[in-house]
Amino acid sequence: MSSRTRTAAVALLLGLGAAGCSTSGGTAAPGPAPLPARPFQGVTHYSEPQRVALRAAEEDLVAACMKRRGFTYRPQRLATGNRMVDASPYGLLTVPQAIDDGYGITSTALAAKPPVDANAAENANERWKAALLGTPAHRVNLAMPQGREFFYHADSCVAEANSRLYGPDYYKLFNTFQVLADAVVEQVRKDDRYLAAQRAWSGCMKEADAAAGVKAGTFGEPRSTVDRRLQEAGQDPAKIHEVAGVEMKLSRADAECQARVGLAEVVVTAQSEAERTVGAGYADELAALRSLREKALATARPDGVTVAGG
Numbered sequence: 001m002s003s004r005t006r007t008a009a010v011a012l013l014l015g016l017g018a019a020g021c022s023t024s025g026g027t028a029a030p031g032p033a034p035l036p037a038r039p040f041q042g043v044t045h046y047s048e049p050q051r052v053a054l055r056a057a058e059e060d061l062v063a064a065c066m067k068r069r070g071f072t073y074r075p076q077r078l079a080t081g082n083r084m085v086d087a088s089p090y091g092l093l094t095v096p097q098a099i100d101d102g103y104g105i106t107s108t109a110l111a112a113k114p115p116v117d118a119n120a121a122e123n124a125n126e127r128w129k130a131a132l133l134g135t136p137a138h139r140v141n142l143a144m145p146q147g148r149e150f151f152y153h154a155d156s157c158v159a160e161a162n163s164r165l166y167g168p169d170y171y172k173l174f175n176t177f178q179v180l181a182d183a184v185v186e187q188v189r190k191d192d193r194y195l196a197a198q199r200a201w202s203g204c205m206k207e208a209d210a211a212a213g214v215k216a217g218t219f220g221e222p223r224s225t226v227d228r229r230l231q232e233a234g235q236d237p238a239k240i241h242e243v244a245g246v247e248m249k250l251s252r253a254d255a256e257c258q259a260r261v262g263l264a265e266v267v268v269t270a271q272s273e274a275e276r277t278v279g280a281g282y283a284d285e286l287a288a289l290r291s292l293r294e295k296a297l298a299t300a301r302p303d304g305v306t307v308a309g310g
Helices: 003-014 048-068 095-101 105-111 126-133 157-166 170-190 192-206 221-233 237-261 263-278 283-299
Strands: 139-143 149-153
Touching (some): 048 126, 095 237, 105 237, 126 157, 139 170, 149 157, 157 170, 170 263, 192 237, 192 263, 221 237, 237 263
């Protein structure tokens, strides 16, 4: 089985991300920056150290399950270095974040490497794959808010590991709030106050275009510009270095303009209102998900080393 197949399976089941709390732009010194606002206090997101620890714990549980079924599974540790995973869903960026790593685009391209598939030898073993990912006969369908539906295979070692690490209700609760969070983000992005703040940001950025050497245009265009230029740079170190310089200038101007127009404050207000609408009637489920999340984090050691259950 390829690493991409395994990663997709785990992403389907766990959907791990990075948690965050609200913050606004400022002029603080470089260093670890606060994570931006996310729906429902970031209950469906995890920081990179948390993702590493949780993935290690889950992989060890998968290996133990496969061993009980007579198969060998080599735990696949999480690849690190992808700074884009933690990007704000609203495009928020603080000055400390910009100074530290720009948008994280160039650093991610240089640092994030796909892991070598530790189980590549099992590609053709259908029984092994069935034990790992389950079979259609044991498919469980879960109705979600907004008319969405998710499923998992209850006989899979991936599902068993997930249930043991997070609890049997985690998959349904997690995906419920993934759907609700997406709805909140969509509502905020359409909010008149958010759109007005973007227009004010565009006016502010016109003053920064000359300094950055790039026309910013509409909100989000600076990121697209950096990404496009990085693709065009290919493997040329000099060109990559040039793109990194453009990214740092653009992101700094972007963050300063966000702070000037109060974009983060607008997002916090609009998000709070959207949560009250979209999340109405889900208070108990939210409390339950928070509890399962904390228990899983307490189980997974911070260094990513765990002892699998037998």
